[in-house]
Amino acid sequence: MSDPNNPNIKTRTTPQWSLYQRESFWDANNGKYGLFNTDPAEIEKLAKEKLSQGGWYYSSCNAGVSWTHLSNRQAFYRHRIVPRMLVDTNLRDTATEIFGHKVSAPIGFAPIGINRIYHPTGELSVAKVAQELNLAYCLSSAGSYSIEDVAKANGSGPRFFQLYQSPDDELCLSMLQRAFDNGFDACMLTTDTWSLGWRHNDVFTGNYAFYHEHGAGDLGLQDPVFQKRLKEAGIDPAKNPKEAGAKWIDENIWHGRAITWEKMKWTMEQWKRISGGRPFCLKGIQSVEDAKKAVELGVDGIVVSNHAGRQVDGGISSLDALEKIVDAVGDKIYIMFDSGVRSAADAFKALAIGAKFVFIGRLWVWGLSIAGEHGVRHVLKSLLAEFDILMEVGGFVKVKDINRGCIDSLPNSSNLIAEHSQI
Ligand SMILES: Cc1cc2nc3c(=O)[nH]c(=O)nc-3n(C[C@H](O)[C@H](O)[C@H](O)COP(=O)(O)O)c2cc1C
Numbered sequence: 001m002s003d004p005n006n007p008n009i010k011t012r013t014t015p016q017w018s019l020y021q022r023e024s025f026w027d028a029n030n031g032k033y034g035l036f037n038t039d040p041a042e043i044e045k046l047a048k049e050k051l052s053q054g055g056w057y058y059s060s061c062n063a064g065v066s067w068t069h070l071s072n073r074q075a076f077y078r079h080r081i082v083p084r085m086l087v088d089t090n091l092r093d094t095a096t097e098i099f100g101h102k103v104s105a106p107i108g109f110a111p112i113g114i115n116r117i118y119h120p121t122g123e124l125s126v127a128k129v130a131q132e133l134n135l136a137y138c139l140s141s142a143g144s145y146s147i148e149d150v151a152k153a154n155g156s157g158p159r160f161f162q163l164y165q166s167p168d169d170e171l172c173l174s175m176l177q178r179a180f181d182n183g184f185d186a187c188m189l190t191t192d193t194w195s196l197g198w199r200h201n202d203v204f205t206g207n208y209a210f211y212h213e214h215g216a217g218d219l220g221l222q223d224p225v226f227q228k229r230l231k232e233a234g235i236d237p238a239k240n241p242k243e244a245g246a247k248w249i250d251e252n253i254w255h256g257r258a259i260t261w262e263k264m265k266w267t268m269e270q271w272k273r274i275s276g277g278r279p280f281c282l283k284g285i286q287s288v289e290d291a292k293k294a295v296e297l298g299v300d301g302i303v304v305s306n307h308a309g310r311q312v313d314g315g316i317s318s319l320d321a322l323e324k325i326v327d328a329v330g331d332k333i334y335i336m337f338d339s340g341v342r343s344a345a346d347a348f349k350a351l352a353i354g355a356k357f358v359f360i361g362r363l364w365v366w367g368l369s370i371a372g373e374h375g376v377r378h379v380l381k382s383l384l385a386e387f388d389i390l391m392e393v394g395g396f397v398k399v400k401d402i403n404r405g406c407i408d409s410l411p412n413s414s415n416l417i418a419e420h421s422q423i
């Protein structure tokens with residue numbers, strides 16, 4: 001297509017996310033309801049104001065003294081984008097593919113449990129916005145709405161099912177079967193959270209939100225095998241929702257019984273059998289050895305992630321781990337990334353280092369906390385616009401052209417970020 005005012009300038013047929021900048025500008029000028037500042041420091045503050053103390057502590061807590069979170073942020077700080085000028089970016093395109101699905105951007109929704117803590121419409125709103133913007137969505141197996149209802153809200157997807165693997169094999173198989181029956185395109189086994197990390201505020205306020213609010217959620221309560229288990233234990237979830245919730249979390253999510261490589265192989269085989277061979281991924285990989293092991297065992301993809309710094313304190317930054325893992329196995333397995341992304345530039349840096357796809361977590365949780373569906377849409381549209389504009393002003397045309405040549409790195413010792421900053 002050509003610009004009618006100047007036939008030499010080609011105009012895009014793909015979504016121009018950058019237009020949201022102008023839209024937002026005029027909305028703000030007209031005093032339209034609901035627009036909020038998407039500077040991550042600002043949205044974090046707004047979310048804190050909205051949430052109960054328990055909800056805030058739970059979502060914001062990191063492991064220990066937050067050093068893994070800090071190292072995640074510092075690693076982004078150390079890598080710098082090198083823009084190119086006078087490039088024809090008029091036909092730039094943020095779209096990419098993930099496991100054969102075309103999506104609007106290499107940015108998707110990381111799995112976050114129990115979304116009703118943040119807004120009554122929880123996962124339903126998040127899944128709906130994901131479909132509307134054609135972004136990859138990942139449902140947590142600690143979700144507060146059922147697999148069936150979230151799938152309906154997500155429509156044609158694409159969607160992942162994140163598995164917190166229960167040691168109860170029958171229950172595990174039931175969840176995988178439900179995920180397949182409801183159109184989930186891939187399974188993502190989380191490997192870093194059989195127990196929760198040591199998170200000071202949660203431990204000492206006794207404020208684990210999932211014990212107080214929405215424990216099992218509909219995802220657990222509507223599972224036929226879990227219903228059987230409740231019956232066997234003599235628990236009526238209608239009369240005793242807290243007890244039912246605690247049983248779900250304690251025995252199936254936060255159960256403290258490690259799943260090993262051997263068992264993981266079984267889980268992967270079961271998912272392949274149930275789904276007719278759909279992709280199986282591991283989330284939470286940080287070491288080159290584990291990434292190699294995943295390749296050796298035939299896993300389809302890994303998410304290089306340290307769970308937003310909520311599990312191991314004093315850990316390697318996820319971005320540094322990404323670099324080592326890409327160097328070792330980047331040509332052998334599909335590599336995704338998360339932990340600490342707060343901007344389009346952060347996502348860009350992970351792509352430049354070699355991730356094929358980037359997930360965001362807290363950014364969308366904050367949007368959901370502030371204004372439900374509207375808040376998630378606003379945060380994501382803003383992030384897409386920021387990414388689109390970054391490609392424009394940085395001289396990048398296609399996602400697949402984002403590579404190591406687009407960034408420069410400072411020495412490891414560079415450190416300018418305040419120790420306790422969440423941002
Ligand atoms: C409040 C909260 C709940 C989470 N719940 C889950 C979960 O249920 N399953 C999971 O695999 N990861 C979970 N994660 C980790 C995210 O999937 C993701 O790895 C992380 O949030 C990415 O970092 P970011 O929040 O800095 O973007 C959770 C993270 C947070 C902050």
Ligand SMILES: O=C(O)C(=O)c1ccccc1
Nearest residue numbers: 113142193210253254310
């Ligand atoms: O808190 C977490 O990080 C997490 O992954 C989780 C989510 C729901 C229930 C238990 C743990």
